[in-house]
Amino acid sequence: MRLRGGYGALSASRNKPGYEMRLSLVVLFLFPLALALGIAIAGKPPRQSLKILAVVIPFQAFGALEAGFTIPPGYLVLFVILVGILARGEFLFFTSPGGKSIAIFLGIAVFATVAAIWGPALPQVAFSESMQYRAGPWRSPVQLALLFFHFSLFFVIVNYAKDRHTADSLLKVHLWMALVLACLGIYQVFAFTFGLPLTDCTWSVNLAESSATIKYSSIRYYSARIANYSVRTTFPESRDFAEYLLSAVPVTVAFCASGSQEIRRRFGFLASPTAAIIGLVAIFFTMSRSGWVFIIIALAIIAIRLSQRRLYLHLLITFVLLSAMSLFLVKVGFFTASTSSLWDIVSRRFDMYYVIHDPRMSYFVILWESFKSHPILGMGAGNFAIWGAAMTGSGLVHSAHGFLWASLADFGLIGLAALLAIFAAIFRRLNRAIKTSPRQSAQRAVMVGLFASLLATLFNSMFGGDRPQFYLLLIMGLAAAYSSLRSTEAAPGNGLTPTRN
Numbered sequence: 331m332r333l334r335g336g337y338g339a340l341s342a343s344r345n346k347p348g349y350e351m352r353l354s355l356v357v358l359f360l361f362p363l364a365l366a367l368g369i370a371i372a373g374k375p376p377r378q379s380l381k382i383l384a385v386v387i388p389f390q391a392f393g394a395l396e397a398g399f400t401i402p403p404g405y406l407v408l409f410v411i412l413v414g415i416l417a418r419g420e421f422l423f424f425t426s427p428g429g430k431s432i433a434i435f436l437g438i439a440v441f442a443t444v445a446a447i448w449g450p451a452l453p454q455v456a457f458s459e460s461m462q463y464r465a466g467p468w469r470s471p472v473q474l475a476l477l478f479f480h481f482s483l484f485f486v487i488v489n490y491a492k493d494r495h496t497a498d499s500l501l502k503v504h505l506w507m508a509l510v511l512a513c514l515g516i517y518q519v520f521a522f523t524f525g526l527p528l529t530d531c532t533w534s535v536n537l538a539e540s541s542a543t544i545k546y547s548s549i550r551y552y553s554a555r556i557a558n559y560s561v562r563t564t565f566p567e568s569r570d571f572a573e574y575l576l577s578a579v580p581v582t583v584a585f586c587a588s589g590s591q592e593i594r595r596r597f598g599f600l601a602s603p604t605a606a607i608i609g610l611v612a613i614f615f616t617m618s619r620s621g622w623v624f625i626i627i628a629l630a631i632i633a634i635r636l637s638q639r640r641l642y643l644h645l646l647i648t649f650v651l652l653s654a655m656s657l658f659l660v661k662v663g664f665f666t667a668s669t670s671s672l673w674d675i676v677s678r679r680f681d682m683y684y685v686i687h688d689p690r691m692s693y694f695v696i697l698w699e700s701f702k703s704h705p706i707l708g709m710g711a712g713n714f715a716i717w718g719a720a721m722t723g724s725g726l727v728h729s730a731h732g733f734l735w736a737s738l739a740d741f742g743l744i745g746l747a748a749l750l751a752i753f754a755a756i757f758r759r760l761n762r763a764i765k766t767s768p769r770q771s772a773q774r775a776v777m778v779g780l781f782a783s784l785l786a787t788l789f790n791s792m793f794g795g796d797r798p799q800f801y802l803l804l805i806m807g808l809a810a811a812y813s814s815l816r817s818t819e820a821a822p823g824n825g826l827t828p829t830r831n
Contacts, residue, residue: 368406368410371407371410371411371414372410372411372413372414372417373414374414375490376411376414376415376486376489376490377490377491377496377499377500379407379410379411379414380411380486380487380490380491380500381499381500381503382407383404383407383408383411383483383800384500384503384504384507384804385503385507386402386403386404386407387404387504387507387800387801387804388507388508388511388563388564388565388574388801389402389403389404389564390402390404390564390565390566390570391532391533391534391546391562391564391565391566392531392532392533392534392564393533393534394534394535395534395535395537396534396535396536396537396544397537399464399472399476400534400566404800405479408479408482408483408486408800409479411486412482412486415486422482422485422486422489423485423489424485426485426488426489426810426811426814427488427755427756427759427760427810427813427814428484428752428753428755428756428759428806428810429484429485429488429810430755431748431751431752431754431755432481432484432485432752434748434751435745435748435749435751435752436477436478436481438707438741438744438745438748439474439477439711439740439741439745440474441707442707442708442710442711442740442741442742442744442745443470443471443474443710443711443740444710445707445710446470446707446708446709446710446713447710449704449709449710452709452713452716452717452720453716453717453720454720455716455719455720464715464727469712469713469715469716470710470711470712470713471711472712473711473712473740473797474711474712476797477711477797480797480798480800480803481798481803483800483803483804483807484803484806484807484810485807486807487500487803487804487807487808487810487811488807488810488811488814491807491808491811492811492814492815493815494815497808497811497812497815498596498597500804500808501581501776501808502597502600504577504578504801504804504808505578505581505582505597505600505605506600507578508574508575508577508578508579508609509578509582509600509605509608509609511563511564511571511574511575511612512575512579512608512609512611512612513608513612514528514531514561514563515561515562515563515571515612515615515616516561516608516611516612516615518530518531518559518561518562518563519559519561519615519659519664522559522664523659523662523663523664524662529547529559530545530546530547530562531563531564532544532545532546532547532562532564532565532566533545534546546562546566546567547562554617554679555666555678555679555681555684556617556665556666556669556675556678556679557617557664557665557666557669559664560615560616560617560618561612561615561616562616567794568616568617568618569616569618569620569621569790569793569794570794570795570799571616571618572613572616572618572620572621572790573618573621573787573790573791573794573799573801573802574799574801575609575612575613575616575621576613576621576624576625576628576783576786576787576790577783577784577786577787577801577802577804577805578609578783578801579606579609579610579612579613579625579628579783580625580628580629580631580632580779580782580783580786581776581779581780581782581783582600582601582605582606582609582779583606583609583610583628583629583632583641583644583779583782584632584636584775584776584778584779584782585597585600585601585605585606585775585776585779586601586602586603586605586606586640586644587632587633587636587637587640587641587644587775588636588637588640588770588772588774588775588778589637589640589770590770590771590772590775592771592772593772593775593776596772603644603647606644607644607647607648607651610625610645610648611648611651611652611655613625614652617679619679619680619685620789620790620793621790622676622679624785624786624787624789624790625786627782627785627786627789628782628783628785628786629641629645629782631778631781631782631785632778632779632782635764635774635778635781636774636775636778649672652672653671653672656671656672656675657671657672692722693718693728693729693730693731693735694735696718696721696722696728697714697718697730697735697738697739699721700714700717700718700721700739701738701739701742704739704742705742705743706742706743706744707741707742707744707745708737708738708739708740708741708742708745709739709740710740710741711740711741712740713740714728714730714736714739714740715727715728715729715796716728718730718739729796730796731793731794731795732791732792732793732794732795732796733791733792733795733796733797733798733799733802734746734749734750734791734792735792736795736796736797737749753784753788753806756784756806756809756810756813757781757784757785759810759813759814759817760777760780760781760784760809760810760812760813761781762813763777763812763813763816763817764777764778764781766816767816773812773815773816773819776812777809777812777813777816780805780808780809780812781809783805784802784805784806784809787799787801787802787805788802
């Protein structure tokens with residue numbers, strides 16, 4: 331699809347003379363560079379390479395490749411890490427919290443996908459030219475392989491983050507990246523308002539068409555009915571950016587709410603009120619309703635399990651800052667004329683008419699029809715996308731618009747139950763570790779933050795994406811790693827006695 335002009339313009343076209351040659355030269359130059367970086371990453375111990383992966387995870391729409399499906403930089407780094415592990419003859423074990431449940435879920439996914447081969451044939455759909463490569467006969471095995479690939483990140487983390495220093499280092503990189511992007515997101519609001527550079531930082535190469543680079547802002551114009559812009563930084567959608575922030579901001583809030591001096595020594599500025607407030611402000615400007623709801627849930631968990639007094643003080647400062655920023659942005663024209671205050675902004679985003687009539691609600695209608703047709707084992711990996719397109723008469727592959735819903739559609743009730751068992755095992759183990767940690771301990775603050783982040787990110791993943799995001803799996807892996815470390819510390823003979831609160 332080629333849209334020209336305004337928000338519909340692609341940054342380049344195959345009709346431009348010499349463009350394909352210039353693109354070929356760029357690819358030719360980047361290939362040896364990528365090869366050298368790949369060899370360097372593969373040669374590093376995974377505990378070091380994981381920090382590189384944490385840096386590139388949020389670059390989902392910057393430097394990505396469109397080649398039948400989107401290949402973000404994180405895919406390439408994880409692939410190289412796995413190649414390095416195999417080359418050294420190492421193995422990934424499934425003995426961590428949730429590991430056996432993941433193995434069961436993946437086994438069910440394989441069985442459901444194979445069973446679908448002998449099931450009813452999928453309907454024939456006249457897909458648009460740009461979607462045909464996504465709906466070919468290889469779609470199902472590729473989607474199944476991607477599911478295995480995503481979950482491999484969890485096992486890499488729990489197998490190599492086995493000491494506090496490694497786990498802390500990986501968590502710090504993730505939190506620093508989220509803080510940097512939060513600052514970029516806040517800047518983008520003013521950049522959009524005053525016409526400054528870096529209003530949008532999304533850019534990818536469309537190898538599927540061998541013809542164009544893509545600016546996601548050009549083809550995915552955003553309007554929240556109260557403003558014509560919301561921050562996305564390096565993500566294709568503002569909702570994705572909000573979800574990424576949910577995987578990090580509750581941890582920084584938990585750090586400063588704990589008041590632990592050890593936390594401040596271990597994490598420095600990341601444990602300051604400033605870092606927490608920056609993250610909260612950035613989540614607000616994503617204009618993501620689900621992001622707003624689930625950050626409140628995360629904050630409630632932190633208040634109950636750590637300190638209400640410190641948290642309320644930080645929230646008061648955040649509210650005053652947001653009110654002042656909103657008033658200023660209303661005056662300079664960022665928000666629509668009918669918006670006059672912070673409360674007005676929030677209430678308009680939660681207008682029930684627009685919530686009920688959100689186009690995404692139609693996805694759940696199609697999902698229900700799919701469930702009634704294939705309730706036990708679903709339709710097999712990736713097949714709901716084709717079935718849903720036939721139901722809607724669309725020329726685009728369909729989406730379940732949520733990782734849990736995609737599992738229900740593709741692997742049925744059995745698959746969904748197995749998936750929920752994964753998170754139940756991790757939450758149960760993490761909750762036990764929190765309960766046995768001293769009230770003022772640094773480890774308790776870390777684990778409470780991870781518990782709140784994991785819950786908020788998991789809930790938000792119910793509203794977009796058909797596979798578990800890398801940052802969700804990163805938090806899952808860290809939650810399992812820290813809970814295992816606590817179990818080791820509290821084991822008999824370590825001189826530590828479990829303390830219940």
